[in-house]
Amino acid sequence: xxxxxxxxxxxxxxxxxxxxxxxxxxxxxxxxxxxxxxxxxxxxxxxxxxxxxxxxxxxxxxxxxxxxxxxxxxxxxxxxxxxxxxxxxxxxxxxxxxxxxxxxxxxxxxxxxxxxxxxxxxxxxxxxxxxxxxxxxxxxxxxxxxxxxxxx
Numbered sequence: 001x002x003x004x005x006x007x008x009x010x011x012x013x014x015x016x017x018x019x020x021x022x023x024x025x026x027x028x029x030x031x032x033x034x035x036x037x038x039x040x041x042x043x044x045x046x047x048x049x050x051x052x053x054x055x056x057x058x059x060x061x062x063x064x065x066x067x068x069x070x071x072x073x074x075x076x077x078x079x080x081x082x083x084x085x086x087x088x089x090x091x092x093x094x095x096x097x098x099x100x101x102x103x104x105x106x107x108x109x110x111x112x113x114x115x116x117x118x119x120x121x122x123x124x125x126x127x128x129x130x131x132x133x134x135x136x137x138x139x140x141x142x143x144x145x146x147x148x149x150x151x152x
Contacts, residue, residue, distance in 0.1 A: 066139035
C-alpha cells in the first residue's frame, strides 16, 4: 500500500511543484548557513542563537524595504527587455540565484571567521553591512523582475 501511494499517486494526492521544493531546500540551506556564520564568531550557543535571530530579522526587514522600494520609489535596475513582468519561467532561476549568492556570502564570511578567535566589532559591522546590502540588492532585482514599479 505504501509503495503504491508513493510511486502511483492518485488524483486526490497533489505534490508541491518543483519550484517550491527547490526554494524550500535552498531556504533551509540559507538558514543553516546563517547558523554556521553566527557560530563562527559566537563564544556560546545563546550568543549564536541571538545573533542568528538578529540577522534573520534584519534580513526580513531589508526584504520588506526592497519590496517597498520597488513598488513605490525606484525603477527596475535591469530593463527586462520590454516585458511588463517576468513569468514563471524566469522566477525559479532568479530566486535560486538570489538564495545561492546569499548562501555563498554567508559561507565565505563563516570560513573567513573560523581561524580567528573572537572578532573585533569593526569587522562584524562591516560583514553585517555587506550581508544586508547584498540582501537588499538581490531582493531589489528579484522584486523588480516580478512586480513592475508603479510611480505616482
